[in-house]
Amino acid sequence: MSTVSRVLNGAAAQRVSDETRARILEAAKALDYRPNALARGLRAQRHFSLGIVVPQLDNPVFSSAILGAEAAASALGYSLIISHREPGRAADGEYSRLTSTHRVDGLLVASLDEDRGLIGALEATGVPFVLMNRRIDAAPAVALDSEAAARIGTDHLLDLGHRRIAHLAGRPEGFNGQARLAGYRNALEARGLPFDPSLVEPAGYTVDGGYQGTTALLAKAAPRPTAILAATVVSAAGGLVALHEAGIAVPGQMSMVAIHDAPIAAMVYPPLTTVRTPTEEMGGQAVRLLDRLIGGELATSPALLAPTGLVLRRSTAEPSSSPRA
Amino acid sequence: MSTVSRVLNGAAAQRVSDETRARILEAAKALDYRPNALARGLRAQRHFSLGIVVPQLDNPVFSSAILGAEAAASALGYSLIISHREPGRAADGEYSRLTSTHRVDGLLVASLDEDRGLIGALEATGVPFVLMNRRIDAAPAVALDSEAAARIGTDHLLDLGHRRIAHLAGRPEGFNGQARLAGYRNALEARGLPFDPSLVEPAGYTVDGGYQGTTALLAKAAPRPTAILAATVVSAAGGLVALHEAGIAVPGQMSMVAIHDAPIAAMVYPPLTTVRTPTEEMGGQAVRLLDRLIGGELATSPALLAPTGLVLRRSTAEPSSSPRA
DNA sequence: ACCAGTTGCACAAACGTTTGTTCAGGTGTG
DNA sequence: CACACCTGAACAAACGTTTGTGCAACTGGT
Structure with missing residues (x-):
């Protein structure tokens, strides 16, 4: 019985003859033996x-x-x-x-x-x-790597010619919210554009938050931005609803790019351009x-996982009329 | 120790004095005792x-x-x-x-x-x-109760005046797919309308299936239906994309109602009218x-869970021009 | 041929509970 | 007052593994 245990877990081929090992493995297969995780866990502190x-x-x-x-x-x-x-x-x-x-x-x-x-x-x-x-x-x-994701999204909008870009932000107190805001800001400043706090509205990670946040953004930001970077695809979807209700065409009058390429990005209308994250x-x-x-290793955390690309759909376009910068 | 076990699980207050019981409970609380589920499971065959x-x-x-x-x-x-x-x-x-x-x-x-x-x-x-x-x-x-859900959705379209209603169906071999198809058919026939197989297209439960199915429906059904009952909100979302691409306005030229009131129903455009299911x-x-x-009871299955209502959003309207029935 | 060393396997304890059983002490009855 | 009975608690086995240890039977060196 102990031998069986050693064979089945056998880390280092511990002192068991090849013949015995073979017999045990064969019997185990024949009987379709499954170790009981409870018993194993009880004794071995691992289940x-x-x-x-x-x-x-x-x-x-x-x-x-x-x-x-x-x-x-x-x-x-x-x-x-x-x-x-x-x-x-x-x-x-x-x-x-x-x-x-x-x-x-x-x-x-x-x-x-x-x-x-x-x-x-x-x-x-x-x-x-x-x-x-x-x-x-x-x-x-x-x-x-939320900072990079936000930077990629913002860069895309900048490349299209947008200069007045708002940020539908995440939770200001959270890791991702902060990193995305930083990425947005860094992308802007890398091109010499000012960071304007009035263009940032926290919206969390829910549809409703996105809806509210976008509404707030439209009310307070004047002149109106020509594009929005949403911290997550879920809030972007909510934002889209708010834009529709306000009669603002996407991407005609407002571009929108969101972080996370979840299936819903393709389901909303217009389908959202997103930054794909792993x-x-x-x-x-x-x-x-x-x-x-x-297993006892002092494993070091890997680096942040980089975004894996920009997925172009139909929510972004060049700003319509006023190339203001 | 056995007494402790009996007190803590104590189904029927088995022969333990009140004083002992109180002492045990107090000690358990003081020590923040948590029974080990593994050991319990091993012995009691239940964890x-x-x-x-x-x-x-x-x-x-x-x-x-x-x-x-x-x-x-x-x-x-x-x-x-x-x-x-x-x-x-x-x-x-x-x-x-x-x-x-x-x-x-x-x-x-x-x-x-x-x-x-x-x-x-x-x-x-x-x-x-x-x-x-x-x-x-x-x-x-x-x-x-998928049959009822489909019936409610179809009835809503019928009430609006639609007479040519297509069904973006589920999996024809599955329980829900069959029940929804039956509900759709029953609602139609209850009003003396014929069931037309060419208005039914299986689309499964994915966005892509909904997109493909809707495209197929538009290609094969002539004259074009004025409304669609989607078997699930996910395929409805895909269908909406296909309709947009085909340049068909929703709900202007086509109404759409879907089963399941998931959050995405409010996220797509136009927001989907749905049948809410528990x-x-x-x-x-x-x-x-x-x-x-x-626990050993020969519990009988409850009846099917009834839909809990129709959620009116903006994907359904009266048929535009030709009140053909 | 003897002994030390090695190899391969079996023995048995332990993990933390639950639960059938035993046993001491108290209670009631004839 | 003696006996049977009940009550309440402790005892101990069992659940199915893992793992430290013991012990034969080999191996090879002298």
């Missing part, structure tokens, strides 16, 4: 399950990340326990259910509370973790990093 | 985890169902292990990983292989299961039914 906690299950960015994580987890033999964390709720209970009672081997977290407190709570659990889609201090994380890859890398951490 | 297998993680209908399932699972103390099952792949390996090695207490399945074989494979695992979003024979299931509720009910099954 191949990962917890993943996300703030919005229905946000396409997270759907995609989960998809990538699930694929990688499955490939490495892990099961994925999903936990939907309501934006406002206290985190502690959530983590302890996963770590104390369910004893996951590791935690993938995309919480919205992006502060030191999160890191403290996670470290208190004692299990390895990796942050997904955000970065806090030096904690292990896999995130997107969200699925992010999920996969997060799982692989976590696996290394669990 | 409060459920497997959920879905075909498309990024389909809003499933996102929503998962959301509902997660909430209910969490409320009942279960963890949810998610498994993304590629539409084409063989199922067996998937289920055995969940049941044999991970030993989930039950399975929630929304597979796309809706045949007897599925039931056989599931029964072979020996763990309780419930079908989600589909029904096969008498197997425990929680599904939507998808989140479906996930929750599925979990609660599964819980009862696990």
Whole structure:
């Protein structure tokens, strides 16, 4: 029995004759033997399950990340326990259910509370973790290069000739929101254009936020901008609705470019030009990093994941009449 | 120690003095004691985890169902292990990983292989299961009343005065596809209108399918229909794109109504009139039914979940010129 | 031919619970 | 007052693995 265990897990071919090994493997196959993960976990403190906690299950960015994580987890033999964390709720209970009672081997977290407190709570659990889609201090994380994404989007608008570009921003207190705002600003300043705070409106990552934010932008920014960089495709969709209602033609009177090339980008009208980001890859890398951490490696976080291109659809065009700069 | 166990699980207040019980509960709280689910599962053959297998993680209908399932699972103390099952792949390996090695207490399945074989494979695992979003024979299931949903959508178009209504259908071999087609047909026939197969085009549940299907419909159906009932909001979004490209105004020249009131319904242009379906509720009910099954009850499946209303947006209107009936 | 060293396997403890059973002490009955 | 009965708690086995250790049977050197 112990020999069987050694053969099946056999890291270093530990002192088992080839013949015995072969017999065991054959028998295991014949009986379709599956080790009981519970028993194994109880004894070995390891049972191949990962917890993943996300703030919005229905946000396409997270759907995609989960998809990538699930694929990688499955490939490495892990099961994925999903936990939907309501934006406002206290985190502690959530983590302890996963770590104390369910004893996951590791935690993938995309919480919205992006502060030191999160890191403290996670470290208190004692299990390895990796942050997904955000970065806090030096904690292990896999995130997107949001600054670059915003820069690419803004550059596209600048290349088309736009000079008055607004930014439908993310959460000003979040990692991605800040990075995107910085990318927007950097792209502008690289061409010697001023950064105008009145052209920035935080809108979060929901349809409704995008709608409200765009409405606010139209009300306060005068003269009206000729283009908008949206922090995410979801808020862009909301923004599009607001523009339609205001009777502003896209891209005739207003161009719009959004970050994240989710399926909905092709579903709205007009189809949105977007900056493609490797969200699925992010999920996969997060799982692989976590696996290394669990294995005891002091894995270093990879660099930020770079955007993978601009997807031209039909929401951007040259500014209509007044080439004002 | 045994007494502690009895107190903490204590189904029927088994022979434990009130004083002892109080002391135990107090100590448990003071120590923040969390039973180890692995050990419990090993001994008691029950460890409060459920497997959920879905075909498309990024389909809003499933996102929503998962959301509902997660909430209910969490409320009942279960963890949810998610498994993304590629539409084409063989199922067996998937289920055995969940049941044999991970030993989930039950399975929630929304597979796309809706045949007897599925039931056989599931029964072979020996763990309780419930079908989600589909029904096969008498197997425990929680599904939507797709026939009613299609009827409501079609009735709305009929009420507006449309007489030539096409159906962008689902999968003809699937439970929902068939039920929606039946609802469409029944609504038509209830008003004495003929059912015309040339007005029906299968389009599946993807954006691209909706685009292709709508294009096919426009090519083959003459005279052109004045309205379309889409089997799902996702294919409707694709259909809208095809209509825009064909230069057909919505709702001016073509009305469109879709089943499922997902967030994207409000994001496309024009915002889609939809039939609201309780998808989140479906996930929750599925979990609660599964819980009862696990508890040994021979729970009967509830009736199909009825649609919860028509959501009027701006994709439907009276037919423009020719009130032809 | 003896002994040390090595090899290959089996033994048994341990992981943290649940649950059937035993057992001491108290209670009621004849 | 003795006996049977009940109550409440402790004992111990079991769940299916992993892993440290023991122990034969070989191997090779002297």
